[in-house]
Amino acid sequence: MTFAHADLRRMYRTMLLIRRFEEQAVAFFLSGELRGSLHPCIGQEATAVGAVFPLRTDDYLTCTYRGHGQAIAKGLNPKEGMAELLGRRTGCSQGLGGSMHYTDLSVGLLGENAIVGAGAPIAVGAALRAKLDKTGQIAMSIFGDGAINQGALLEAFNLAAAWQAPVIFFCENNLYSEMTPISSMVGTATLAERAAGFGWTTMTVDGYDPIAVYETTSQAVEHARSGRGPVFIEAMTYRLFGHMVGDTEPYRSKEEVAQWRAKDPITAFPQRLIDEYGFNQAEIDAIKAEVEAEIEEIKRFALESPWPDVSEIAEHMFA
Secondary structure: OOOOHHHHHHHHHHHHHHHHHHHHHHHHHHHOOOOOOOOOOOOOHHHHHHHHOOOOOOOEEEEEOOOHHHHHHHOOOHHHHHHHHOOOOOOOOOOOOHHHOOOEHHHOEEEEEOOOOOHHHHHHHHHHHHHHHOOOOOEEEEEEHHHHHOHHHHHHHHHHHHHOOOEEEEEEEOOEEOOEEHHHOOOOOOHHHHHHHHOOEEEEEEOOOHHHHHHHHHHHHHHHHOOOOOEEEEEEOOOOOOOOOOOOOOOOOHHHHHHHHOOOHHHHHHHHHHHHHOOOHHHHHHHHHHHHHHHHHHHHHHHHOOOOOHHHOOOOOOO
């Protein structure tokens, strides 16, 4: 697959924006500006960008509570994303959803979901609707390896296969289901082996390589959109931060984290752009400067945005 210079630039810029966005979110959490819980996707930016960039704006996406990066890659305004984290009225869910419930129907984002695996049935429903209405849309559900034993996810797999729904199940296998190694929870060497039992196409990819993820997902998108049924993708990745802010990480060694950090896409990918794709250091530095300036504007917008009024507390709720 041939990539235009501008596309590679956008890919790296979005990855870097996601990393800086998450780092700022952690800083807001530690300063008390952000309440509740926070699950950063630091280390998983390549899967967010590589998986979501092949989608059309009107394609559907569901993701997990670690889905800030995927939401931004899908087109969510990062200003509104940060404002949502701070509970402000200008947030993408009007300050009512917080970190785990980003939603923006204008870019096909059907929502993050705090329940493990719960986005998959929603994505299958959206895909079935697209198939019946012949809209040409597809749906993607992104989830972690820890979802693989959830009944709702497995039921969604079966329905998608039975209905030949145009849906992509994208599994970010970061090796740990919260604090438990996924290898101790399943009986197969890979999750793709297990998913293959549903009778559909499965793929595996290096989740630390954004170009490989993009190429693999593009094949899956073409497969689903052409009416050939669902696809399961297992992307091998790793979170460089704990499960959530405050995780002391006793379940993995510092040496293991260091080994993965040495392959961090945020540092490896720009060097690859220089070595293989004709970029120079000045271009990389310019992208970094752009992102730093954007983060400052995101911070300002979020901090200056108003709080929801108490009178709005029952809006968008069913009696």
